[in-house]
Every structure is written in structure tokens, then in C-alpha cells.
Amino acid sequence: MTRLYGPKGWMVLGIFSALIFILFPIVSLAVPPDSPFFLSQYWVTLIGKIMCYAIVAIAMDLVWGYAGILSLGHGLFFALGGYSMGMYLMRQIGRAGQYQSDLPDFMVFLDWQEFPWQWWNTDQFWWALLLVVLVPGLLALVFGFFAFRSRVKGVYFSIITQALTFAAMLLFFRNATGFGGNNGFTDFKSIVGLPITTPETRMMLFTFTGFVLIATLLLARWIVTSKFGRVLTAIRDAETRVAFCGYNTVHYKLAIFTLSAVICGVAGALYVPQVGIINPSEMSPANSIEIAIWVAVGGRGTLTGAIVGAGLVNYAKSFFTQAFPEYWLYALGLIFILVTLFLPKGVMGFLQQKNR
């Protein structure tokens, strides 16, 4: 307990838990809609979505902020988790689709007679959960094994991870791949038998996301305060020294990269039922770069910074895309430049320095 956070840290975490598990459910479900305290579905979805992004940011911070591996393909792992959950949600639609077939509408449209092999068992919730973990995890394990073993580092690693997510996006754009092509999956009706659009189900997904966010933060904190975490930071600062100390750095990088990918997959699986859509644009290279920006804004190497960064940037994004949609990318670029110039250690790094 004391290793993870001091009394102040636990207090902040307690307040956050109280908001997520007590206050938000009350103001969203128990307070009448005409009350000024009522929390609309718009906010529940937005905050839920941002919490998913915060989970991704923690995962990114583990590999980039601590181990010094700048992956620009983390959007892919997020999307794969989302697609794994999406397949299950498509199966949950059953015959309630437009064509009233057992097959999802897009398959009927393509004139397919049966499910392709990759849809095997996807009507089972436990199988979907397994895929959420295994697909991003195995991909990261295999890809990371070859990249780290060949000593691909720094900007070269960043570029090939960009290429990886781009290649996957092109693959998922094809109808023949079997995941709905450029439309992806949408029009979900229910999850584990519950109607997916009711405020109750949404609040359930919201609180569960909050729970996973807190659990991820504590797990990550436990990792970075362990000797393993210190080895990761040492790899970031002087990898050859670590190897000459007798550590197999490939195993360490592979372990944290794979764990990070799995966490992203889980975040993607929580994101899809709340947002109600998943399509290949989630795999676009720009999405993965944005993840790195969240972490840079919040402060690399501070886990709370990752959460703060994901929150700030995404809140700004939802504001801008409504108020001045065409200027969002300029604003994002400007934020990134300003942070790099004036807050090289991010918002949290700046606050920590001030407190010293």
C-alpha cells in the first residue's frame, strides 16, 4: 500500500472512486432530468470514452515513459480489442438486424452464406473476453520478439509500428477480411442480454470502465515501483549497461510491450459498447500518434500525468470538434508544440517541479 502511493495519493484516488462509483450513478440515474444536477447521456458517454483513453495512455506511458520505447502503433492494439468485443456485439444482434438473418447485415449484403472462420465461437461472451486479451497480446509478442531481437530501436521502432497499424488498417478496409470493411461494426443492440442503450446499462459500462482504470493505474504503479520497473527505466537510460549487468533486455522489453498491448485491448473492448461503433479508422496512424501526444502533454514517466493528458487533450478535442471542427488538428499541433517548448516534462512534470 505505502509503496504505491502516500496518504495524499490514496486520498485523491478515493475521491475519484467516490465520483465514479457513487456521485455519477446518482446524478445520472436517480436525479430527475429537469434538475440542474442531472448528468446527461452525452456526458456519461464522453467521460466513459475519456476513461478508456486514459487506460490506453497509462499503457503507452509504461512502454514510452518508463521503458523508452516509443510505439506509434498502440491504436492498433486498442482497435483489435474493440473488434474482438465488436464481433460479440454483432452476434448479440441476432435476427434483429435489417435482413433478419443470423448473419450480420454486412455479410448478408455481401451475399455470404455462413460465418467465416474468424467468427468461430464469437457468440460466446467468454470467448470475446479471451480474444480481447489474446489477439493484441499475441500480436505484440510476435512483433515485439522480432523487433527487439533484431535490436530495432528509437525512431526505427516508431516507424515500423506506424507501418504495422497502417497495414492493419488497409487489411481491415477490405470486405474480404470479414470485419465489415470500411463501415466496421455498429448498430449494437445488447450486451450479455441487456439492452445496450438504456441509461442503466450505460452506467454499468461506465462504472466498470472506472474500475478498470483504477485497477490499471494501481497495477502500473506496482510495476514501476518494483525492481522490474527500475530495470525498465535503466533500459531507457543505458540499455547496454543493463545487458552488461546480466539482464536479458529483450525479455524485459517484450514483457512490458505485450502487457501494454493487452491493456490497450481491454480499453478498446470497453470503448466499443459505450461509443457504439468500431471501424478501421481507429487504426489510422494519426490515432496512434495522438496517444503519444496525450502522454507527452500529461508528462512522460508519471502515470497520473498520462491520465491527466488523456483527459485534457480529449476534452479539448470534443470541445473543438463541436465549436470549430476544421481547426482541431491545428489546435492539436499547437498544443504539442507548446508543451514541447514550455513543458518538456508535461503538465504533471511541471507541477512536481514546482512543488519541490
Next chain:
Amino acid sequence: MTANAVPANEGGSFGHLAGEGLDATHGVVLYLEDISVSFDGFKALNRLSLSIDVGELRCVIGPNGAGKTTMMDVITGKTRADEGSAFFGQTIDLARLSEAQIAHAGIGRKFQKPTIFEHHGVFENLELAMKADKRVRKTLLSKITDEQRDRISDVLGLIRLRENSKQVAGLLSHGQKQWLEIGMLLMQEPRLLLLDEPVAGMSDEETERTGELFLSLAGKHSLVVVEHDMAFIEKIARKITVLHEGSVLAEGSMAQVQNDPKVIEVYLGR
């Protein structure tokens, strides 16, 4: 020498010195035979043969480009030899091991430029280097024991950084960083220490103390010291190897080497 320095052992009792894996029964800890390495046609090492005895302190000198650093790269697995063999003790073929495995087998290396973990504290630097099970799962769950704390504390005393143990390593002076790196090597409990220009950038006093430290380590460990600082070499040297153009030019005591006509020709020009 500080009170808690590692007691200098005479290098005679090989049975006591031979640890698990390392078979040094013939009194030789490192054996290089006919090693050649070339980079794009340039022969960095040219049929280099060298053997280091258990407990020996060997100094290696040579002009720039003589192959001193490449030799260390080959021993530690950073560079693979094109030809020849490198054995650690009688049985361990270094050509078949990775850098981490070689470190585990008992070879520690100090780099030319001090490489320490700048963002970790001095104590943590030593903790990470400490001999332990260094696999991922073991490291994740590892907890430091009192015994390990004592060992770190001993080394902190030896490298005179006890007062700095909580300080961030990046803030140490250059000489202190060199000492910390030497301390990290000692935490690995290596049988053989390779030290590449260990006194570069040190003050005279620090150089003096480093010499004393090395002399106290010899016997318990085997040391190979590469240096340019001839005054330092003169103080600590017992046996010197002179490298030139990738192979051994001369070997012997300081006086022998200094009077060798081939060495004089290389150093004073032709």
C-alpha cells in the same frame, strides 16, 4: 585502502576461486586465441592471442586504433570474432553466449565513457547491478534482503559514495560516476573485470585511490585495465601487454616493455 575493502587474496588457491560454471583449474581465467575481427576490410584485430591468469592484474596499452576496445567487445559478446576462439576458464566458449549471459558467467565491463543509470539513485544503481536472479518474473517480485543491503553498503564504502547513496546518479561528478560504475561491476561479483580507461577525467587524488582499489581487488578478481595514462599504469602494472594493429606487440614487465625496440619504434615513430 578503506577498512572494509575486499581483502586481497593471493591468486594461488584456484579451488577456492573456481565458482559454478567457471573452470579455472589450469590457472587461466581468459584465453583468447588467434582472434581476428574486421570492419569493412579494416582489420581491427589480427590473430590476437592473449591469456589472463586467475587473480592477475593485467594492463593493456597501445596507440589509438590498436584494437583495445574491440578486444573488450569480443570478450563481452558485443562484437563477434570472424576467426579464433575466446574461452572463459577452460570450458565457457564466449562466442556462443549473449552479452547478458557473459555478464552472468562472471565478466564485468566498465566502458570508456561512464555509463550508469542517471535517473536512479546511487543505491538503486548498485541494487540493479547486484548479482541475483535477473529473469523477468523473479525481478518483478524481488524484495531486497538485509544481507543484500549490507553488501551494497560495503561497496558504497569501498567506492566512497556512502554519503551520496540517496543522490541521483546523474548529479555525481565525473570521477564519482567512474567509481559508481566500478562499484556496479563489483556488485556483479565478477571473476574478471574489464576496465576501459577507468581513470579518464579523474583528479590526481581520485586516480591515486583508484590505483589502490585495483591493487586490492587483484587476487580476488582478475583485472584487465586499458589505459592511456602511463603514470597510472606505472603505479599499478605488474605485467603489461602492448597491442599494435590488432595483435600483441610485446608483453612483460614495465621495464621490459619500455626497452623493447619494437615498442619504442611504434611509440616514437619510425
